[in-house]
Amino acid sequence: MSKYKIIMTGGGTAGHVTPNLALVPALKELDFEIKYIGSKDGMEKDIIKKEGIPYYGISSGKLRRYFDIKNFTDPFKVAKGVAQALRILGKEKPDIIFSKGGFVTVPVVIAASIKKIPVIAHESDMTPGLANKLASPFCDKLCVTFRESLKHVKNNKGILTGSPIRREILKGSKILGKEACGFKDDKDIILAMGGSLGAKVINDGIRENLQELLKDNNIIHICGKGNLDKNLEGINGYKQFEYVREELPNLMQAADYIISRAGANSIFEFLALRKPTLLIPLSRNQSRGDQILNANSFKKEGFALAVEEEELAQTGLVKNVLMLKNSKQNLIDSMNKSNMNDGVKEIIRVITSTIESKRK
Structure with missing residues (x-):
């Protein structure tokens, strides 16, 4: 039996998937059981399945910063996604969620908050994307890549980890x-x-x-x-x-x-x-x-x-x-001369320390 169980989420582009994959070898070395929640038809589905990681597809609306008629229907897709994520989390009972951003992560993070499951998110860019802005109130910690990003993260949730590099x-x-x-x-x-x-x-x-x-x-x-x-x-x-x-x-x-x-x-x-x-x-x-x-x-x-x-x-x-x-x-x-190091080690430390603190 694995020491810990983690559910990873993120999708929409490869940029929301590859950092998750960068963490997988280190998580396996620490005896984590890994599962993934993504969108039903997103590009992340094939990428994750090729890695042999069990995959759950859920409904998810697209987050838009512009007017579109679908903005009126997508909240119902998000609500459906939350319900689906609640069922998955109830069945799997993970120790922690790791969220990499993209619209599919919002219902997962909300469901995790309802279930009192800790959430660690990661933001790659200088300023948080819309998905992470919406999800951050439900997260325990938001890992960031750039030092300048810390000022954009509220409630002392920001941790500078750098970007995880695939081995x-x-x-x-x-x-x-x-x-x-x-x-x-x-x-x-x-x-x-x-x-x-x-x-x-x-x-x-x-x-x-x-x-x-x-x-x-x-x-x-x-x-x-x-x-x-x-x-x-x-x-x-x-x-x-x-x-x-x-x-x-x-x-x-x-x-x-x-x-x-x-x-x-x-x-x-x-x-x-x-x-x-x-x-x-x-x-x-x-x-x-x-x-x-x-x-x-x-x-x-x-x-x-x-x-x-x-x-x-x-x-x-x-x-x-x-x-x-x-x-x-x-x-x-x-x-x-750069001192910007691979973020895998630091992100893993945040994940494991959050699990241990919740277990005390």
């Missing part, structure tokens, strides 16, 4: 990464990625400047589901993928440079790998501006270059790539 990310092989792409020369390798759903500005920038970029570089392009361009298949030095999981550590290790959005989970992995990176955060038109804050923080620390979409449209991708190459050593030197 496998640190164990990639440059040789296997190059083999997966069919690269046989010694050109610099640029890895361009836009998150699990892709990023149009990055995809368009790479493809519109592909001929120029390929003169001195090989390109690994993770373009997001449904965004492959069949007309570019077979071009020497260019390899595109929709979404990568198993091969990602090898591709990241093979990369000399990275072009990416500025989601907190990803940028802390780039920092851990000491990869010079050009960050192109989601614009304020598409988001609440959290990625811009993340990118500016890393730029200020000297860990990455950052360019907003509007500026990129004026300066062009090629010019920014040249600036990245010229800044390579300075960026690596700054990253080597």
Whole structure:
């Protein structure tokens, strides 16, 4: 029989799932029984099931900051999700809930509060997302990635832990990464990625400047589901993928440079790998501006270059790539001096200490 039982929750994007997965090996080493609650049809379902973790799907509304007719019906979905979560928690009787954000977590956290089950949440970005804002009154502790985030967390619930880094990310092989792409020369390798759903500005920038970029570089392009361009298949030095999981550590290790959005989970992995990176955060038109804050923080620390979409449209991708190459050593030197560590150990400490304090 396991020492503890934990139910993890989080969904909507890979950014709300991968930090959970980063904790799984350490939890198993401490003899935790792990189960997961996600949305019925969310992308997290397949990811979690591939890990062999029992999965419960519940109803969940989408949290929107804009007017939509569904805003009037989604509260009923959330209420249904709370009822479903209550049944699951009543059956499983977990010692603790770990919530990573995303709309599916709200009914789970509310149900846990009703059941008097402790909840630890984690916020990756500089400012709490809408799900964590709604859930935080029901949480015991909210772990944060950035020191600046603590001022946004009320009632002394905030704990600075950093971002959990997946162990496998640190164990990639440059040789296997190059083999997966069919690269046989010694050109610099640029890895361009836009998150699990892709990023149009990055995809368009790479493809519109592909001929120029390929003169001195090989390109690994993770373009997001449904965004492959069949007309570019077979071009020497260019390899595109929709979404990568198993091969990602090898591709990241093979990369000399990275072009990416500025989601907190990803940028802390780039920092851990000491990869010079050009960050192109989601614009304020598409988001609440959290990625811009993340990118500016890393730029200020000297860990990455950052360019907003509007500026990129004026300066062009090629010019920014040249600036990245010229800044390579300075960026690596700054990253080597960083004291931002992997957050797994600290988050596990918060989880276990919360369980023990509740048992006393």
